Amino acid sequence: MLVFLAMNIIIYIYCTYAGESVYNTGCMDARRVLLEGEYYRLFTSMFMHGGIDHLVSNMIFLAALGEMLERAVGHFRFAALYLLSGMGGGIFSMLNVVIGGDYYTSVGASGAIFGLIGALLILVIINNGRYEGISIKRMIFAIAYMVYEGMASEGIDNAAHLGGLIFGALIMAVMYVADSFRVK
DSSP states (O other), X not given: OHHHHHHHHHXXXXXXXXXXXXXXXXXXXXXXHHHHXXXXXXXXXXXXXXXXXXXXXXXXXXXXXXXXXXXXXXXXHHHHHHHHHHHHHHHHHHHHHHHHOOOOEEOOSHHHHHHHHHHHHHHHHHTTTEXXXXXXXXXXXXXXXXXXXXXXXXXXXXXXXXXXHXXXXXXHXXXXXXXXXXXX
């Protein structure tokens, strides 16, 4: 978790001083991914942020959720969860552009962060509706509020949020099933 915090902050500082060319090279851009094969954007875009407020809000969630989830699943699985959720958010963002026809570019760790929320939801569910003091009601309220905020705000890539949430939940469910088949 600390590695991802550091990467996001360092890349934000670098992008701030390097200028628009870095953002243009690394942002999520469905046309460039699909037409020019720039698949690396699924990875790079999740470490770029559109401003200090964007970075700080994502890093607060990463710190709060990351520690708990990393403790629950371990370092390697946490890294996989974070990265795959972020890329899943990018995939949903691209699908939204292709299906909706509304072209935009995006940056941010929000898909990965929503992936952590989806993973936490699964942890709460498999632990009989409560995990480390977090209830299913609290999770549902938090998710509903975050989705509402995303829809009520301008310039938010809600497709990335939804994709991250779904990927995070699925990845955590797969981890749980894999653990149940492990010989003890």
